[in-house]
Amino acid sequence: MNKYIAGIALVTLPFFSNAETTIVSEILVGTTHNNLTTSSHIRGENNKFSNSENSESYGIRLGVKFTDNISIELSRNVHGSVESNFTYTYYTQSPGIPGGGTIPSETQAITADHSFDIESTKLGFKLEYNLWSDLFINTRIGIAYWEYDDSTPHYSHDDGDTGNDVYYSVGADYHITENIYVGLEYSFFEATDNWDDTSGDNLGSFGKFSHEVEDLSLIAGWNF
Template sequence: MKKNIIGMILTLFPLIALGETVIVSEILIGKSQHEIKSFLNPKVSNVSYSATLNDSSFGFRFGVKFFDNVSIELAKHDHGSVVNEFTVYYPTSITGTPSGGDCCLGSEHDYNAEAIIPIEIESIRFGIKGEVGLVTNFTVNARVGLAHWSYKNYTPKKLTNFSPPPVSDGSGNDLYYSLGAEYKFSEGLYLGIEYSLLSVNESYAVNDVSGSFSHDVKDLSIVAGWVF
């Protein structure tokens, strides 16, 4: 899917050459909030996890303005890495009872382990931007498009399911949305602020283990843009 998104923007290059278009590039620096929830199927276990964590975010964006108020954009965002720390409870049991089942040794033999799992996510985004001028040099805007997200090492599934993940477990595609405002200092320079939302919702079933996770990534960024 990542190649498809890049291919979409490449198909716009002939239109850029033919029309009176404006090309812009932007750098985004800010903070990201990660709302993470992970669950195992209650039929398997009642284990669940939830947390809201913050980190820094960074992105760069390339846009082509075909009309005064409409642009097509391609962006790459690094949403940061949030470290999830929690305690895992392990009950101890012994096999070989006369009935062939497990027999608990007792709670005094159970133990806890501290788990530290970083969740790092990035996205490539292809979408459309619409903007409206309010007063001189000041505009508000909205964006919507498709984001190809990917996790570096672990997905939120790892917070409740410690089995090795499948190779294809760490990426997918979802819609993103954003609202923002910009102030134009000159013909070629503007600054802005932007709030964006990407919601990842995934479920899985492997053998007898199933579950799901959700990950809402909310970015609040300062935007520095240049017009070419």
């Protein structure tokens, strides 16, 4: 999917490569608010945890304006690292006692620290409107290809995960000069996935996770 997004961008850009085309470049720095919910069914036990945490974020964005109000954009965003923990509950079965009978099973709980990094590549459209003088308001919509690095919200999965979901944003830009501007943007997408384990000790285990990614970013941009 990441290569697919890049391919669309590379194929599309030449159509706008003429004397009237405006190329836009932006740097984004801000904060990501992470809302994470994970549920699982492992070895007969249901487990669920949720967490809300902020992380630092940054990104770069390139765009091509093919009218005064519409642009196509490609961006790469790093949403930071989230530290979390969850409790996994399971039963232990003791062997029989001398003379017959069994010892009742006991419940054990393990609290595990969990961290993961999330990044995204976004391809979409920007619609903007000149509200007043040098002040513009805008909205964006497109596809976010998200990636977890090294570890994920999955139980027993440590090799990362990927997916794609719709993103949208609203914001405003103020032009300091004809070619230089600053802005503020709020953007949102939700990374969701299901998993199941069909082998080993966790046979029959399954679960799902939802990760809401909300970015509030300051923007420095220029046209050329």
